[in-house]
Amino acid sequence: MKKQESLDKRNLTELEGTVLGLIGVKGPCTPYVIRKEFKESPTLYWNGSAGTIYPIIERLEQQKLISHVSTKDDLRGGKLYILTKIGKRTLKAWLYQPTSPLVIGTPPDALRNRVELLAFLAPKVRKNFLDEVVLELENQLQVFVRDCEEAQENNLFTFFSARGSLLHAQARLDWIREVISTLDKGIEN
């Protein structure tokens, strides 16, 4: 009853590509390890729930992008997955998309949505909201600073990723401060 006509023609989704990439850079690993990676990483967006990861691993195997080596003796250790030749080629193609709007385009941002609609709140409430946001962002920034320090000791590219989150958080903070000061000036007039 599974629906999968022309699976090989489909492009990888962002999450599928990331899973494929994790198998690629981490070497042979089990679905469970992939899940842990998602859960523990502060920069990887998805939560790596079982209901997502296992079906994706299945799909990738059916598309011959990954294959597993059986581990009969060890009931505890799960199936170890590795990239196939096609998998390596596909991953390289998926990674190298410097002009794709999905990669280059500005991601969604729930805070930006709120700011766009802030006209609906009374000036005082607005001010309170923005002040609280600044406090939250300052705390978050500290967390990312620590993440960067930790990541620096491990993988260089994990560090880059953490650094990206940090710079984004800093940019958001600068932005909200700018909004606050602009609104404050407006009130004076």
Added chain:
Amino acid sequence: MKKQESLDKRNLTELEGTVLGLIGVKGPCTPYVIRKEFKESPTLYWNGSAGTIYPIIERLEQQKLISHVSTKDDLRGGKLYILTKIGKRTLKAWLYQPTSPLVIGTPPDALRNRVELLAFLAPKVRKNFLDEVVLELENQLQVFVRDCEEAQENNLFTFFSARGSLLHAQARLDWIREVISTLDKGIEN
């Protein structure tokens, strides 16, 4: 055959809240106007497809958050929707969430995903990728600069939103340049 047990208990999704907010700040408007807003805005993430907007308007009306005034005479003009009292209260509560992880948390970023997995590409390919990304981001930055100038003449908060996109784009550009220079130094050693 519609499934909607306990609709009033549900929280608003990000898109539902944004639709409600647009009706709130723009005043009475038709679903079509909402769709246009999404299509034309460079900072609002969603594309405002009919298949999304019309069902949302329906749901919001069923939850008594919005109501419409009939326009019998004008077949062309669609139904004009406005916020109800409950709608106004709900919108204020939805906007004012300065500590919500969804609002404050760092959004997903497909470029960050790529960078995290860049170890899989050969150094030369990596370099090409990053150089191309810089070019793309520089172009994008110019677009956002123009968006900001346009928005400055209209709504202040639309300008803030555009400004947020601009600062984010700038942060991403700085970040990738930093990654490139770090990798270049590594090669020298």
Added chain:
DNA sequence: GGACACATGTAATACGTTACATGATTTT
């Protein structure tokens, strides 16, 4: 009269999450 913008909707599909279910192994 034809093209285009206005206006509303439905059906099929894709994607990810939550919650549930199961069982083995290790730690306390």
Added chain:
DNA sequence: AAAATCATGTAACGTATTACATGTGTCC
């Protein structure tokens, strides 16, 4: 023995997109 972690999976659901279908009014 109980709790926690390892490990794999399924079912139901929510949400948004794409593509399709339909019709009206306006402009050239």
